[in-house]
Amino acid sequence: MATPYLAHFALNAPPFSKEVSDGDLWLPSSKQAVVDTLLDALTEHASVVLVGEPGVGKTCVLRALRHRIPAAGFRLTYHHNATLGRRDFYRQLCVALGLAPAATAGSLFYAVSRHVEERAEERIHPVFLIDEAHLLHQDTLDHLHILLNYAWDSRALLSLILVGLPELRERLALRRNRSLYSRIHHRLEVSSLTPDDTTEYLRLRMERAGCTREVFASDATVLLHEATVGAMRDLDRLAAAALRETARKKRKLVERDVVSHVIEADTRERER
Numbered sequence: 001m002a003t004p005y006l007a008h009f010a011l012n013a014p015p016f017s018k019e020v021s022d023g024d025l026w027l028p029s030s031k032q033a034v035v036d037t038l039l040d041a042l043t044e045h046a047s048v049v050l051v052g053e054p055g056v057g058k059t060c061v062l063r064a065l066r067h068r069i070p071a072a073g074f075r076l077t078y079h080h081n082a083t084l085g086r087r088d089f090y091r092q093l094c095v096a097l098g099l100a101p102a103a104t105a106g107s108l109f110y111a112v113s114r115h116v117e118e119r120a121e122e123r124i125h126p127v128f129l130i131d132e133a134h135l136l137h138q139d140t141l142d143h144l145h146i147l148l149n150y151a152w153d154s155r156a157l158l159s160l161i162l163v164g165l166p167e168l169r170e171r172l173a174l175r176r177n178r179s180l181y182s183r184i185h186h187r188l189e190v191s192s193l194t195p196d197d198t199t200e201y202l203r204l205r206m207e208r209a210g211c212t213r214e215v216f217a218s219d220a221t222v223l224l225h226e227a228t229v230g231a232m233r234d235l236d237r238l239a240a241a242a243l244r245e246t247a248r249k250k251r252k253l254v255e256r257d258v259v260s261h262v263i264e265a266d267t268r269e270r271e272r
Contacts (some may be wrong), residue, residue, distance in 0.1 A: 008247035015209035015243070016236040022067035025060050026204050028197040034188055035064045038161070041186040042074065045125055045156035047148065049133075049172060049181075050163045052190030055233030058163055061190055062129065075124050080131040082164075086139045093128070113147065120150075120157045127159045134164030134171065141171070145180040160184070192230025195222065201232070202239060215243075215252075220259040227263045238262055 006014065027035065034050070038061070041048045052058045069076055077096050084092060090108035091101045099111050119126050130136070150157045162168060162184070172181040193201065202216050202224070216224070220242070228234035241262045246254045 005244045005247035008250075009206075009211050009215065009243065009252075011206075012210040014240065015205045015211070016240040018236070020208075022063045024208060025064050025067070026201060027057070027060060027064055028193065028200070030191060030194075030197075031057055031061055031064075034061050034190055035068065037186060037188060038065050039068060042069065042125070042127055042159055045159055046186055047160040047184045048162070048186040048188060049169060049184050050161060050188045050190065051134075051166045051169050053166065053192065053231065055228075055231035056190050056192050057232045058190050059131075060232065062131070062161075062163065069127070073123065073125060075119055075126045076129060077126065078129050078131065082130060082132045082135040082140075083137070084140070085137050086143055089137070089140045109143075109147070113150075116147075116158045117150065120155070125157070125159065127161060129161040129163065131163045133162040134168035136162075138176075141177055141180060145183055148180075148183050193225070193232060193235070194230065195225050198225040198228075198230065198235065201235065205239075216254045217256060219256045220254050223256055223259045223263070227259075238266060241266065 003014075006012075038048060038050070050058065050061070066076060077093070079089075079093055079096060081092060082089075087105040087108060090105065090112055094101045094108055094111055097112065097115055099115060102108050102111055116126050144160065148156075148158055148160065162172075166189075169187065171177060172184070199218075199221050202221060203214070206212075206215050216239070224235060224238055224242070228238060238259070242254045242259050245258050245262055246252075249258065251258075
């Protein structure tokens with residue numbers, strides 16, 4: 001059964017849900033360029049650090065990468081629990097790779113590095129994508145450069161993609177992390193949406209949910225952009241709330257007064 005606001009706007013699905021297939025993700029040209037650079041880096045068998053503020057679309061970029069990375073020749077492994085110590089980090093990596101976790105840290109590391117070498121023999125390039133990498137334990141950071149070292153550091157058998165908040169870049173720049181940082185040749189940042197990006201994003205998400213007419217008034221869109229500072233996650237939340245409030249008022253257009261009310265209510269809720 002459709003919720004009242006979906007029926008009110010004749011929508012076939014919640015327009016600002018995170019449940020969007022990789023192929024249907026919308027990215028502005030600036031974020032498409034980041035995906036292109038990531039693909040170029042992997043083609044070079046290089047490693048990447050990707051940073052951005054919360055909610056600006058890092059995960060959307062990674063999902064777009066997952067959708068576009070060639071299935072033949074690459075093996076992408078995603079790791080999102082970065083709060084573990086080194087041994088447990090490698091144990092979870094073994095599980096993600098389908099390897100039997102060993103008992104000791106040394107055995108775990110050997111299993112992962114041997115897996116990388118075996119994939120190279122099959123002409124498959126492994127890519128380890130570590131999300132929330134700004135939370136990595138220092139003892140794990142201390143060791144990652146060794147994971148990239150094969151054949152006397154003469155072969156690029158593995159690519160790391162470290163993704164996190166801007167403080168990740170600051171941590172990697174510390175002197176004790178220089179061995180790892182020097183091996184990461186691509187250092188990228190995901191920026192916030194521009195005002196035009198926000199307008200296009202709202203329109204496209206509504207269209208994909210079944211509504212082809214203009215729903216958000218231009219001044220309401222401006223207010224949404226200013227309130228979210230171009231962060232997609234906050235935009236999803238406030239835009240959905242504005243739709244619900246507009247439907248409750250039995251209006252057909254999301255106007256500035258409704259958006260202002262939604263923003264004020266959201267601010268009060270966050271300040272509690």
